Amino acid sequence: xxxxxxLTVDGSRRELTVDTRTTLLDLLRDRLGAMAPKKGCDHGQxxxxxxxxxxxxxxxxxxxxxxxxxxxVTTAQGLSNGAELHPVQQDFLDHDAFQCGYCTPGxxxxxxxxxxxxxxxxPSHVTRDLTGPVVLDDExxxxxxxxxxxxxxxxxNIVAAIRDVILKETPP
Amino acid sequence: MTDLLEPRAIGRPxxxxxxxxxxxxxxxxxxxxxxxxxxxxxxxxxxxxxGRVVAIDTGGVAFPGVVAIxxxxxxxxxxxxxxxxxxxxxxxxxxxxGQFVAAVIAETPEIAREAAxxxxxxxxxxxxxxxxxxxxxxxxxxxxVNPSFDTDxxxxxxxxxxxxxxxxxxxxxxxxxxxxxxxxxHATIALWADDRLVLWDSTQSAHGVRKTMAAVCGLDxxxxxxxxxxxxxxxxxxxxxxxxxxxxxxxxLAVPGQPVKFALSxxxxxxxxxxxxxxxxxxxxxxxxxxRLTALAHDVVEQTSKVKEFxxxxxxxxxxxxxxxxxxxxxxxxxxxxxxxxxxxxxxxTPGMFAAEVALDELAVACGLxxxxxxIRNDPESDPESGRPWSGRNLVGxxxxxxxxxxxxxxxxxxxxxxxxxxxxGTGVASSTYPCYVxxxxxxxxxxxxxxxxxxxxxxxxIGTGAWTALTQIAADALGCPVEAVRLEIGDSxxxxxxxxxxxxxxxxxxxxxxxxxxAFRERHGTDPGPGAREDAEITQPPASxxxxxxxxxxxxxxxxxxxxxxxxxxxxxxxxxxxxRIINPRTARSQFIGGMTMGLSMALHEESVMDARFGxxxxxxxxxxxxxxxxxxxDIDAVWLDxxxxxxxPMGSRGIGEIGIVGAAAAIANAVWHATGIRVRDLPIxxxxxxx
Numbered sequence: 075x076x077x078x079x080x081l082t083v084d085g086s087r088r089e090l091t092v093d094t095r096t097t098l099l100d101l102l103r104d105r106l107g108a109m110a111p112k113k114g115c116d117h118g119q120x121x122x123x124x125x126x127x128x129x130x131x132x133x134x135x136x137x138x139x140x141x142x143x144x145x146x147v148t149t150a151q152g153l154s155n156g157a158e159l160h161p162v163q164q165d166f167l168d169h170d171a172f173q174c175g176y177c178t179p180g181x182x183x184x185x186x187x188x189x190x191x192x193x194x195x196x197p198s199h200v201t202r203d204l205t206g207p208v209v210l211d212d213e214x215x216x217x218x219x220x221x222x223x224x225x226x227x228x229x230x231n232i233v234a235a236i237r238d239v240i241l242k243e244t245p246p
Numbered sequence: 247m248t249d250l251l252e253p254r255a256i257g258r259p260x261x262x263x264x265x266x267x268x269x270x271x272x273x274x275x276x277x278x279x280x281x282x283x284x285x286x287x288x289x290x291x292x293x294x295x296x297g298r299v300v301a302i303d304t305g306g307v308a309f310p311g312v313v314a315i316x317x318x319x320x321x322x323x324x325x326x327x328x329x330x331x332x333x334x335x336x337x338x339x340x341x342x343x344g345q346f347v348a349a350v351i352a353e354t355p356e357i358a359r360e361a362a363x364x365x366x367x368x369x370x371x372x373x374x375x376x377x378x379x380x381x382x383x384x385x386x387x388x389x390x391v392n393p394s395f396d397t398d399x400x401x402x403x404x405x406x407x408x409x410x411x412x413x414x415x416x417x418x419x420x421x422x423x424x425x426x427x428x429x430x431x432h433a434t435i436a437l438w439a440d441d442r443l444v445l446w447d448s449t450q451s452a453h454g455v456r457k458t459m460a461a462v463c464g465l466d467x468x469x470x471x472x473x474x475x476x477x478x479x480x481x482x483x484x485x486x487x488x489x490x491x492x493x494x495x496x497x498x499l500a501v502p503g504q505p506v507k508f509a510l511s512x513x514x515x516x517x518x519x520x521x522x523x524x525x526x527x528x529x530x531x532x533x534x535x536x537x538r539l540t541a542l543a544h545d546v547v548e549q550t551s552k553v554k555e556f557x558x559x560x561x562x563x564x565x566x567x568x569x570x571x572x573x574x575x576x577x578x579x580x581x582x583x584x585x586x587x588x589x590x591x592x593x594x595x596t597p598g599m600f601a602a603e604v605a606l607d608e609l610a611v612a613c614g615l616x617x618x619x620x621x622i623r624n625d626p627e628s629d630p631e632s633g634r635p636w637s638g639r640n641l642v643g644x645x646x647x648x649x650x651x652x653x654x655x656x657x658x659x660x661x662x663x664x665x666x667x668x669x670x671x672g673t674g675v676a677s678s679t680y681p682c683y684v685x686x687x688x689x690x691x692x693x694x695x696x697x698x699x700x701x702x703x704x705x706x707x708x709i710g711t712g713a714w715t716a717l718t719q720i721a722a723d724a725l726g727c728p729v730e731a732v733r734l735e736i737g738d739s740x741x742x743x744x745x746x747x748x749x750x751x752x753x754x755x756x757x758x759x760x761x762x763x764x765x766a767f768r769e770r771h772g773t774d775p776g777p778g779a780r781e782d783a784e785i786t787q788p789p790a791s792x793x794x795x796x797x798x799x800x801x802x803x804x805x806x807x808x809x810x811x812x813x814x815x816x817x818x819x820x821x822x823x824x825x826x827x828r829i830i831n832p833r834t835a836r837s838q839f840i841g842g843m844t845m846g847l848s849m850a851l852h853e854e855s856v857m858d859a860r861f862g863x864x865x866x867x868x869x870x871x872x873x874x875x876x877x878x879x880x881x882d883i884d885a886v887w888l889d890x891x892x893x894x895x896x897p898m899g900s901r902g903i904g905e906i907g908i909v910g911a912a913a914a915i916a917n918a919v920w921h922a923t924g925i926r927v928r929d930l931p932i933x934x935x936x937x938x939x
Contacts, residue, residue, distance in 0.1 A: 172265075
């Protein structure tokens with residue numbers, strides 16, 4: 075069975091007919107050629123396919139495309155402005171927060187979404203004070219980034235990169 | 247022996263050349279290369295572990311969008327069954343559960359998958375055997391162990407030395423089946439057109455896959471091209487062609503002119519992409535009262551597959567690590583109806599050094615010696631196996647530097663004493679080692695372009711190692727030019743021959759070819775070449791010394807917290823100190839070292855592929871069931887290295903660093919768990935149940 079969907083992907087409006095079994099990830103990769111989100115497990119277990127859907131991070135392998143008609147999708151490619159990198163991308167580069175790079179676009183989208191979640195006051199498993207503003211210390215970063223696997227083992231540098239982004243954004 | 251390059255670009259922490267593309271998701275991995283009107287393949291896998299396919303019913307599959315269904319009855323014939331693992335869809339035999347027995351090619355991935363699910367396969371099932379036990383009477387002695395080491399070694403009289411030793415250790419250690427699980431699943435796009443087979447492949451060796459698949463398909467290697475500019479990790483599993491490569495080639499041959507895309511699912515990777523064999527290792531140590539080793543025996547039982555032999559060199563590191571005058575090592579195989587084991591990051595050294603370095607810790611305890619002091623007392627002056635001098639063995643330097651940085655001197659050796667709230671605290675140490683391989687056969691071409699840049703071509707691979715950047719630095723120093731004046735091309739078998747990105751040999755082997763080409767270029771064209779000036783060079787004889795023993799060494803330190811009530815194990819701190827020759831790029835090198843250590847932490851605490859021998863398959867075959875370390879598992883992991891160069895390894899003075907970071911890491915953690923709890927865990931992974939018992 076097919077269905078029409080309209081999506082805005084990295085700023086471009088895209089209208090297409092999809093098999094209703096098509097995941098948002100496969101739509102992005104196989105139909106639109108948007109290869110920044112990666113397929114690592116297809117089961118929501120690795121986070122490589124993470125993008126921002128209407129500003130919130132989500133694993134696109136667990137999303138049916140047809141269920142996201144009208145959504146705005148931002149991939150790691152769309153976070154940058156051409157050659158101009160998003161601050162999170164720049165800090166990943168500066169801290170060598172990746173090796174093979176396959177989990178990286180998902181890590182970066184996840185970090186962008188995660189920083190917004192903290193700003194909005196969403197607690198995590200390790201948040202001690204559930205009433206006040208969330209402070210993204212290393213423990214919080216590690217906990218909130220644990221849905222994104224990295225087999226090359228770049229976690230130490232990923233945390234350093236995100237810590238740096240947060241420091242730069244925090245007014246002195 | 248070699249004229250060493252003067253390091254100018256080498257030694258600088260250059261940013262990854264391809265980094266800006268990777269953070270934006272623009273670097274194309276195998277599946278992502280744009281091709282027009284691709285078809286999609288989905289395989290059908292055997293549901294028995296041994297037997298024959300007697301009937302395949304594809305009657306229910308003929309719905310719109312299905313282009314072809316391949317079975318052993320209609321698939322194109324392959325030319326060579328020399329590698330039986332790659333003899334895909336050529337016979338009715340089933341050698342392991344999950345083997346490819348059919349495949350659907352369709353216009354969309356959804357249709358291919360649905361159709362594959364509708365193929366009905368009937369089997370004649372035979373009794374299978376998938377259980378590794380060390381007491382099996384039918385264990386086999388392989389002719390060699392990977393890649394070409396002697397299976398057994400014997401020096402002196404181990405039994406006599408053990409009988410008279412003042413202190414003895416006799417223990418058995420086990421490591422489980424583990425899967426490489428690179429984040430990028432193995433993928434191939436295959437296109438057969440104009441008598442040429444093009445594979446966009448996720449591989450550590452474009453030239454290796456070209457050679458293998460040309461032979462399997464009965465083609466001239468010149469007819470096959472393999473393209474792989476970016477590879478999403480491999481850790482050995484992408485070092486050789488696997489059955490999915492053969493299946494993708496068959497599909498391409500079946501639908502000429504149309505590209506076929508085939509990405510393995512994570513679950514399929516647990517069957518056809520190789521794995522680390524489980525091991526059962528008996529280690530016996532004898533020492534005098536001062537802790538000086540008199541005997542060392544390391545006897546290994548592991549598994550291989552009936553369809554193709556792979557014998558891991560698990561005990562090989564024990565041949566060179568310590569100065570025991572009486573030594574023996576052996577490897578025996580259980581030959582089973584299981585998928586084929588293969589390379590996984592430091593095959594041999596990783597499981598072997600887990601066992602050996604925990605045994606050393608047990609010996610230190612038995613002798614009442616500090617484990618670092620024990621290792622220093624047994625540090626051999628020359629290679630115990632070959633008798634050759636070391637090109638640079640600085641294990642003692644690593645241990646001492648690590649001890650200083652880690653704060654080892656304040657350590658109370660007694661176990662189970664320290665508490666931090668509900669947590670028991672301990673620290674541990676272990677040695678690591680990895681040989682320095684330089685493989686023959688790599689070739690590089692250098693051409694001066696009209697843009698006043700040097701184009702350096704070699705069919706090498708960057709699987710996350712930083713090869714794009716490190717090779718550019720080497721080329722710049724070899725040519726005596728700035729890095730900006732070098733444009734590197736790698737990841738394509740149309741480029742000059744390059745050996746595999748494996749055995750931590752890449753930079754040593756490819757870098758040597760680049761240096762040779764640069765030297766030849768300058769000799770012929772001078773320092774002011776005209777546009778189009780070109781020279782190439784091949785490394786037929788590796789520059790590595792034959793007079794010295796070339797090995798890297800390291801010391802791994804770990805702090806472990808074990809929850810007194812739940813047995814939960816945390817690793818708040820790890821430090822690695824390595825002696826690995828000259829470091830080409832400190833930024834990417836540190837990432838490789840800490841990445842290896844992180845994988846070692848993962849091995850220590852999480853990783854275990856659980857084989858259900860009744861059915862012959864891995865039951866936890868995904869990333870929810872097969873745990874790898876996540877961000878929250880890792881706190882402070884750091885790696886440093888001794889400032890040195892190896893005058894005997896290659897013109898860069900470097901040794902490979904891709905694998906040594908994992909070696910010994912799990913042993914350091916296991917030794918720290920003992921120090922925290924007093925419980926000696928000899929079976930990986932170290933799970934809470936093992937420290938509560």
